[in-house]
Amino acid sequence: KQEVTQIPAALSVPEGENLVLNCSFTDSAIYNLQWFRQDPGKGLTSLLLIQSSQREQTSGRLNASLDKSSGRSTLYIAASQPGDSATYLCAVHTGNQFYFGTGTSLTVIP
Amino acid sequence: NAGVTQTPKFQVLKTGQSMTLQCAQDMNHEYMSWYRQDPGMGLRLIHYSVGAGITDQGEVPNGYNVSRSTTEDFPLRLLSAAPSQTSVYFCASRPQGHGYTFGSGTRLTVV
Numbered sequence: 001k002q003e004v005t006q007i008p009a010a011l012s013v014p015e016g017e018n019l020v021l022n023c024s025f026t027d028s029a030i031y032n033l034q035w036f037r038q039d040p041g042k043g044l045t046s047l048l049l050i051q052s053s054q055r056e057q058t059s060g061r062l063n064a065s066l067d068k069s070s071g072r073s074t075l076y077i078a079a080s081q082p083g084d085s086a087t088y089l090c091a092v093h094t095g096n097q098f099y100f101g102t103g104t105s106l107t108v109i110p
Numbered sequence: 111n112a113g114v115t116q117t118p119k120f121q122v123l124k125t126g127q128s129m130t131l132q133c134a135q136d137m138n139h140e141y142m143s144w145y146r147q148d149p150g151m152g153l154r155l156i157h158y159s160v161g162a163g164i165t166d167q168g169e170v171p172n173g174y175n176v177s178r179s180t181t182e183d184f185p186l187r188l189l190s191a192a193p194s195q196t197s198v199y200f201c202a203s204r205p206q207g208h209g210y211t212f213g214s215g216t217r218l219t220v221v
Contacts, residue, residue: 032209042215045212089153096158096166097158097168100154
């Protein structure tokens, strides 16, 4: 079974800082990997999807990378803002299922 | 497009009651899934469907039933509610080869 780990569980940074969130997975036979944002009491909002053949994807201040062979993905957030405060989840598509990490709770301090 | 619509948003059930959580999508996605989210455990797959008439079990299927008679709808039935089924339930859909779009969730409390 695919195991997905996100470290750290919580992160607090001052506004304006660049930061990296980590996602690791145990089975490298993946189709794709998806990063989500979840605000308290809300659903999941898709941020980026990286196909297994890709190395990275960018959207605005967000950049996600994928290293399948080492079982790792990172989400880079540039120039963080208080509005970026949320929980960030990664999900790995293996077989017929997406396997989710437990998330990193990010707080950006004004 | 409305995306993925879940109803109700909140529900309180008594132990032993049954109910159906509704999920509908208007994006013509083949794949639909139900997840439950519990503190410290992340999202766990309950049931999923790869197309109308086809369903399969996920990681935690016990106590839940699903059916998929149309592409648009994928209801989740709780047969006899238990306190252990207190959770937030998310429905999601995706086209083949692409990522998920999630609904806004149903917060269920079983007393």
